[in-house]
Each structure stands twice: as structure tokens, then as C-alpha cells.
Amino acid sequence: MLKRMDPDNTEALRAFLEGRMADSDPAILAQTAAILDAVRREGDKALFAYTKQFDQVELNSLQASEEEIDAACARADASLIADLQEAAANITAYHEQQKYQGYHLEKEDGVYLGQRVLPLARVGVYVPGGRAAYPSTVLMNVLPAKIAGVKEIIMVTPPDREGTIPPVIAAAAKVAGVTAIYKVGGAQAIAALAYGTATIPQVDKIVGPGNAYVACAKRLVFGRVDIDMVAGPSEILVIADANADPKAAAADLISQAEHDPLACSILLTTEEAFAEQVQEELKIQSARLPRRAIIEQSLANYGTLMVCRDLDQCIAIANQVAPEHLELMIADADERLPQVRNAGSVFLGYTTCESIGDYFGGTNHVLPTNGTARFASPLSCDDFIKRSSYLHYSAAALRRDGEKIMNIARHEGLDGHANAVKVRLDHE
Amino acid sequence: MLKRMDPDNTEALRAFLEGRMADSDPAILAQTAAILDAVRREGDKALFAYTKQFDQVELNSLQASEEEIDAACARADASLIADLQEAAANITAYHEQQKYQGYHLEKEDGVYLGQRVLPLARVGVYVPGGRAAYPSTVLMNVLPAKIAGVKEIIMVTPPDREGTIPPVIAAAAKVAGVTAIYKVGGAQAIAALAYGTATIPQVDKIVGPGNAYVACAKRLVFGRVDIDMVAGPSEILVIADANADPKAAAADLISQAEHDPLACSILLTTEEAFAEQVQEELKIQSARLPRRAIIEQSLANYGTLMVCRDLDQCIAIANQVAPEHLELMIADADERLPQVRNAGSVFLGYTTCESIGDYFGGTNHVLPTNGTARFASPLSCDDFIKRSSYLHYSAAALRRDGEKIMNIARHEGLDGHANAVKVRLDHE
Structure with a gap:
């Protein structure tokens, strides 16, 4: 199911990956621009109207009340809340190392200068609704802001048909500690955060994933407020040696593929026999999974396999691809890590599957996609601070x-x- | 010459500043896109052709040779080189404090995770030509990259009519330590850095100021490579108390105004008499300066004065404006600094004029403009590194x-x- 490519032709691989970058759709652009304009002119009135139009619900109030949030949390699965709390503790421990300090230099003749590090005052977090309402997204976006010292963290998320927030989202928001939740989604939510309305305050930065309209709106308001990134199609690159378990390699390639038909799963191995075993496993495992159709489409479009000369070649190719997720399913993963120059997040050894990092391990799952790990970084506390210099x-x-x-x-x-x-x- | 505005109506001030943001010109966009496309398809051939067309010079070679750089340096003023060297030492001392470290956490049951900090591999620095060929720009953009550990720093700059590099630029490049200089400017230079050609290697990030075509090209290639920022119109905000020297305040407002007719100079003071003295001084001093026309135009368009109740109000307004440069020409500048939440760079006390920071003091002069200091930071070593996480x-x-x-x-x-x-x- 993975397409074979020549490991000595990395240009072909790059062109193949870049082919996933779609041009922005002029119809989406025009519609998004109109929504931004309406919210800017009409404020809350436009938000109520778009919510009625797109979410099919008439709200009395944009802000979710304390009672409403508590009621939604009460409907959430208790075991899920406990697991999210433990995940939050791990994410917090990891991100607390990212607190940056300013510095102060004293020089001769009464000269002094330095740099202060200041948290952003107010941040907006977009959380998609419907089937993409992921509690892990809430934790990964809110916790670094909180740890960085941001005082106000505003969540926006589309209401369901009953005009309420999904229980899992309410629970994750409570665990992460957001300041307020507004029930508005789409480009109109991004507009509200960028311009402010009577109800929703203007923020300094907007983070979080969303559909094509949300992504387009973020691009358009960038400059007025900061944004995290406009995430592109995502990818995993698995490097496996002879001792790797083909079942595990196949499972990890599938875990990426199930996200999206544009997701890309790449296997680099030195072992021809191993490659064949993984191909078999991909068939067996995807047949058993609920998202089989997406998985098969994604693997057929963007599943790639290269049988390489040696591990050095595998890692050289990984550095050219600069994958969002890199798994080193090899014996000497730790020793090889310094050779890795371009990767969003690296998963070391046979037992570290990417999904540990997606949910629980502590590292952030908001990562640079589509080759941007060459120059971009995982979401971190650094995204929620600014620096300011001084001189005397x-x-x-x-x-x-x-x-x-x-x-x-x-x-x-x-x-x-x-x-x-x-x-x-x-x-x- | 400064227009009076009501300090209790900061909305009016913000709207006034935002009025400087021009919509992108569709003609510039179309022409820039065509240039990018040509360079992408034709590589060096397109670069030679555009250089002939726009810079009126036929080059034999895009890269400046060692001999050519040395010859240009030999024509540079010796006192200028010495002063640039001293400035570079100050800039280096300040930016060396910005070297970030990764971290490693060990947890129970053999879990470990951490974050590595890696320099970008290759960076491009755009340096404008003609009258805007500023050696200080070279130092401010190249030195942080060098200190961050970037191995290859590629400078691009348009050739003069003789097909060579201006002596001041060659000298600054030598002082800062660039890897290579290519004689190409405009959108075509940005295209070369973003896509790579046979001669000019593709980079990971492009920094440096430029004209409207350069800015537009940077916007268009963003995502394929990183960029620093698309700088907007710049501003200074001076807060002065009764003991400030009106001559000095006027001089500093003028030093901002002389950049550009869109530059904005704002004076906030608690003293009516002082405000009047500054107005007088503005007339006297601008009349003596070579860039008088630009200064008068800029002050007439965007020079602003507010007489405020007290220093608390002055600083509250500064935090709303989030100026690129903030001068605290007040007795207790150090004590007031913590109240400043939004400013690119702060200049403390009566004797610290902004131009010290532009050239010599050590802080960076590439700063967030037009209110973006709410969320953005001065250029720093952090712009030339990326982070990569790992988990076991x-x-x-x-x-x-x-x-x-x-x-x-x-x-x-x-x-x-x-x-x-x-x-x-x-x-x-």
C-alpha cells in the first residue's frame, strides 16, 4: 500500500510532498473576507446571525455561563477527566522548563541595557466542534499559554445543535484552566478575537486548528494580532531497523493516515523483508479500524516507502523531508538523535509510538508540518511571550x-x- | 507642527495609526508574483535579466568575489570601519545573552523527554541598495544569526551602476562576517533565496528590510521559508516630564520623522509649556537638516501631541499604542519601566536618544512596528534557532x-x- 520511491532521488520526494500544498481557494477567501468585514462592522449581531446560519442554533448568550460549563463537565466521562488531568500534569512538567528569563547587562560609564520577557496579555484559543472536538487540542494550546503567564485565555468553539459545549471540551477547558468560553466558531470567531466585539475581547494572539475558513481568517487577521501558524497537511516519517516490529511500524503509519486523506506516512528502512511485512500489516490493521476509508485513501495517495542503503541515508532523507513526527524505531535511537537536524518531534525507540506524544507524554502535539520543521518549532511557552529591550x-x-x-x-x-x-x- | 489629540480618546489615536496601514497594491502583487515565477523557472538566467532591467547593469557573475569585496572595503572610510567594529562588539555582547539551551527531563519508569535548540542551517539577509544602503542594517541582521550558530549567512544586495557593492556595505559585511554576497536585489533576490538557483542556495529564513516589492515577495514566499516580519511604518513615542530638554525631545521626534513620510512621532507630556517649546524646536531644528522635506511631511501627517494628566496616563497610552521605540525622558525612568507592557525598545532617561540604539548601544534596531509590540519582539538570536522535542x-x-x-x-x-x-x- 505504500508507494516505493528511490531513496537516491529525494527531489522527487520533496516535490511529491509539496504537491499537497493547495492554492488558497478564491471562493473561501472571498467568503471569509466578507465574514470578517461583517463582524468588524456589526460585532455581536453578526456573531449571532452567523451562528444561526452555520451552526443552526439561536443563542441567547455568546458566553458559556459557569453553570453551563459545570453541567457539561458533569456529563463528561469520569475516567476521561482523570486521564486528561494526568496528561495535563505531564504537559505542565515539560512546558515549565520553557519559562524564559530576561537579562540585564551593566557596562562602563553607567551604561546598562537588557531584555525583559513579558507574557502576552490576552490569548484566544480556537477549538473546532463536531467530530474534530478534541480535548487534547485544548490542553496542548491552553497549558503553554497559562505556564507562560498569560492572564486571560479566551476559548471560542462552535455550539452544538442544542447551543451547548461538548462535554469533552468543557472538561478539557476546566482541566486546562481557560478564563472564558464563547460559543462561536468559524471565521466569525476569528474575527471576534481579532477585532473584539461588545462581548468578546480583542486578543493579542490566536492559536488552535480549524477548517479552511478558520485557517483563511487567521491568515487575513495576521499582523493585527499574532497567530500560531497555518498548519499544513501533516506527516510521520518512521525509520526502522531489522529489530523493529512491523506491526508497530504499520500501526504508527496508520495513526497518521487516519487523520486526513492528505496526511503523509513515510517508511524508511534498511530491510527489504521488513518493508514487505509492513505492507502486509497495513492491510490487516486498516481493515479493522473505523476510519478505514480515510486510512486507505491517505496511504494510497501519500504513503511512501524507501529501502535505504543504511541508517545514515535514512536520517539524511529525514533531514530533507523535515517531518512533523519522526520515529526512530532503531536500536541506537539516542545515539542517532544528534544527527537529526530537522524534525518537529522525535519519538525514540521501539516502544515510543507517536500517539503517546499526541496525548500524554508531555511534549506538545502542535508541530511544524510539511517541511517547515527546517525553520519552525513546536508550540511552546515561547509563543505566548514577547521580548522588549531597554537601554540607558x-x-x-x-x-x-x-x-x-x-x-x-x-x-x-x-x-x-x-x-x-x-x-x-x-x-x- | 505636532497635531494635538485628546489623551482621553485613545481610540482616535489607534485609528489614526492604523490608517497608515496601506492595502497591498494589486499591481505590485502581480508584478512580484511574475518575478517569483520567472526566477523559479529560469533560475540564474532570470536574475541576470532582472538585474539588467532594474539595476541597469550587466553582471558577469552574481557572486561578489573575495577581491571585489576587499577592493570595496578598501574604499570605505577607515573611521567608519572602526566605529562599526566597536558597534559590532556592543551588539555581540548584548545578543550573546540570548543563546538558548535545550533541556532534558528524566522521569519514572525510564521515561525521558526534552527539547533541543538547533540553529537554522542557512539564512539570507536582504540589504537594500542606493540611499537606503545602511551598514547598521547589516550588523543588526547578521550578528544575531551568527551568534545563534547559523553556519551560512548569505547576503543579497543590488549592485550599483558599476556592478559592484557599496563600500559601506562591503565593510559592514566584513565586520559582521557574512558567508557570501550575491549582487542581486528586489523581488528576484527574495525568489532566489526562497527557491534556490544554480548559483544562490535556498535558505531557511530571509531577514532584512526592503522596498514594497521586496516586502511583497517576502510575504509570498513565507511558508516555504521563514521570514522575519513585514515591517510596517515605524514610530517613536516620547514621554517627557518637566525636567526634560525640549531641544532633545524635538531632536528625537525628528530622528524618527526623517526616515519616511509615514513615520509617526508622538509626544506625551504632562507640561503644557514644555509642549509649546518642543513645537518651536521642531521648526528650528528641521529647518537645518538635509532631509527637511521628509521630516516636515512626516510631522505634518503623523506628528502627534497629547498633554496628559500625569505620567500614569502617559504610560497607559504608550501601552495602548505599543510603539516601536519608547523614550522615557523622565526622572524616574527605571522605576517606571515595569509599568511598560508594550514597546519594542525602551530608551531610559534624558540622555538616551533612540539613535544610540539604532547604531551603537548593543540592542537590536529591528523592532516590531505599528502596534505589533503587543505580541512581537525585537529581532534576536531566537529568530535564528528552532526547537525540536523528543520523547522516549x-x-x-x-x-x-x-x-x-x-x-x-x-x-x-x-x-x-x-x-x-x-x-x-x-x-x-
């Missing part, structure tokens, strides 16, 4: 350095910059 | 947590994710 020059230091500063300024033809130094030196 | 789960840990992971996965309807755990537990 004493009169003595300005006397010492003034001529040099004016010299550079004049070479750039910016005499006004030199003049700002000069009026101070003349003043003395 | 032992068989024992998977036995311990497997049921919990499968429980969450199944609640999300992703049985393939649960299956990846199950095949491993069954295997034991």
Missing part, C-alpha cells in the same frame, strides 16, 4: 561614544539621528 | 500509561492512535 546611556557615556554614533549616522545620510546626539552634547 | 517511553511506562492513552484516543474517535499502543502491549 549616561551623559558620560554619550560624551565617550557620541562622535562614533554621529559618524555612522552621517554615513547613512541620517543627519537627524546625529542631531539627536549633538543637541545633548551641546547642552552640557 | 519504555515498555514498562507504556504498560503503566497505555490504557489512559487509549482512553483519550478513543474519546477523540481516533482508534488508529489507540491501536498503535495496543499492538505494542499485545506484543509483550
